[in-house]
Amino acid sequence: MNKLVDSMRSKLIVALAQVASKMGDIEGNLSSVFEYVEKAKAAKADVVVFPELATSGYLSQGIFLETAEREATHLGRLMKASREICVVLGIVEETDYGMLYNSAMVLGHGNVVVGEAAGVKQRCYRKCYLPTYGMFEEHKWFASGQRIPIFVLDVPDIGRVKCGVVICEDFWHPLPVASACMRGAQFVCAISSSPKTLRKPRMVDSLIMTRAIENCVYVVFVNSAGSEDMVNFWGGSEIVSAEGEVVVAAKEMEEDFVVGEIDLYKLKKLRQINPMLRDERREVIEDYLSAYEEMRRV
C-alpha cells in the first residue's frame, strides 16, 4: 500500500490467538505466545490478543505463586517482540507487596502501555470480578482490581486507538465494559478462560453480543482452548461488531488463530446513529449506586 492509502486507513486489524496453555509450563506457554506474535505480524495485524492467564494456564492453583517471577525473566523479550505490534496478554501480575492479580498486560512500541482511569495510572488491567462460586477459587489466589483503565494504542497509519480490557467474569457484569466505553474505548478486549459446560458457549455468546450492542462498541472475545485437569476450555473466540454481528470467529475447543477487522470509521458513524453513550444518565448511575448500597444494608 502506498503512503496516501495508508494514511486513510480506518480498519484496525486484530489477531485472536486462541492458545491452549499448559498448566505450570510458563516457559512453554511464553514460547507459544512469541510464535503467535510473529504469526500476527506476518498477518499484518495491528493488535494480537491472548486469553486470560495465558502464561500460566487457568487452573494452576499453587503454581500461580511462582508464575509472575518466571514471567518477569521474559519481559524484555516480550517488549522487543511488541515493537511492531500491540499485544494484549493474560498474565499473573505481582506487586511489590507480594499481591497477585489476574491481569492483562498491554504492550506496544517495545514498551508496556500504561493504562489510565480517573487520573490513576496502572501498568496492567487487573480483573475486578473474581469468581469464587462453583469450581472457581480465584479469590484464594488473587486480589481484585478496582478500576477499568483505558489503554491508548498508537497504531501506524491510524493514530491513537483507545482500548479497554476486561477479563472473563468482568463481562458477566454490565459495568466494566460500560466504564471502558465511557472512557472512550473503541474496542474492548474480553479475554477469558471459560470452562466448557453444557450451557456455557451459548450464554457467553449472548453476553458478548449484549455488551457490544448496549455500549455500541467492538468486543474482541478471546477464550482459551484445550484441556486442564479434565476441564475443557471451549475456545470460540470472536470479534463482535457494535451491531452484534460476528466479524470473525475461531473454532471451538481447539487452538486456533484468526484475524479480523475493526472498522473505526463505521464505529464512529454507528455511535452517531445509535447514541447509547450519549444517552447514558448520571441520575440512573447514581441510583444504581444507591440500589447497591441498599442491597448491602439488608
Next chain:
Amino acid sequence: MGLPRELEFDWESACQDIVNAIRWHLKNTNANKGVVGLSGGLDSSVTLALAVRALGKENVFGLVLPEEGVTPEEDVEDALKLAKALGINYKLVEISPIVDAVARQVPELVEKDTAGRLRKPIAYGNIKARVRMIVLYANANLLGNAQVLGTSNKSELLLGYSTKYGDHGVDLLPIGDLYKSQVRHLAEKLGLFDRIWTKAPAPRLLRNQTAESEIGVGYDVIDRVLYYRVEERYDEGKIAEELKIPIEIVNKLCSMIVQSHHKRKPPPICKIGSATINWDWRMPVE
C-alpha cells in the same frame, strides 16, 4: 428413547469433551494406554467406546471380570462382543477363586442366617468390586504406562452407589458428569447394540441384584430428582412438587447423597502444619 427435558444435552459435544479429557489426563500422567473393566453393561460399554475414540483401539485394554454364578452369561457375551467389535485387546479373568480366597481368610464375610441369607451381604459384595480393582491395576501395571478408566456415572457417584476403592478405585472417571439416563442416551447414539442400552442397570455384586430395585425407583425418576437437587439446588418439597412424586422418594435419594459425601472426597487429613495437602497445598496435575 427420549430424555426428560431437564436432562437433554448435546451428546456429540459431550463425547468430544470426554475424549479431550481422557487424552489430556493420559498425556499429563505420562501414560499412553487405558485399561477398562467390561461388565457388558451400559457404563463400561460407553466408557470403552469413548476410550477407543480418545486413544485408538491399540491403546485400550479391556478386562472382562465375571464371577461364576453371579454374572449372567449374557453380560459376558455382551462384553466380549463389544471388545471384539471395537477391535481392542482384552482378557477374561474369572474372579471367583480370588473372592473365595479372601472369604476363606475372612469367613465372617460368607456367614449365613438361619434362612440361608448372607449376614453381611454388603461387606461380601464390596470384596468383589475390590478384587476387580486389584486385577485392573495389576494389568495396568503390567502394561506399563497405563491408567485405569473408571466407569461410574454421576447418578451412582451422587448416591454413593458404589464401592470405595472398588469401582471407585480408578485413575479417572470419564463419564462421571453424566447421569445414568444420559449415559443410556449416549450408548444409543454411539450405536452400541440394543441389549447394552436397554439392559436394567445392575452392579452384579450379588445374585439378581439390580440398582433400581435396591433404590426402589427407576433411573427416570432418580436422575430428575438428582438433577433438581444438584444442578438447580431445589429443596426436597419443591422437587416432589415439580416431579409430582411422593416426598418420601425424594427424601430417600437426598439423604443418600448426604450419607455418601465421604465417598466423593479424598481421605481427610488432620491439619497440623501450615501447608496441609489439599487444604493449603493445592497443585494441579501438570
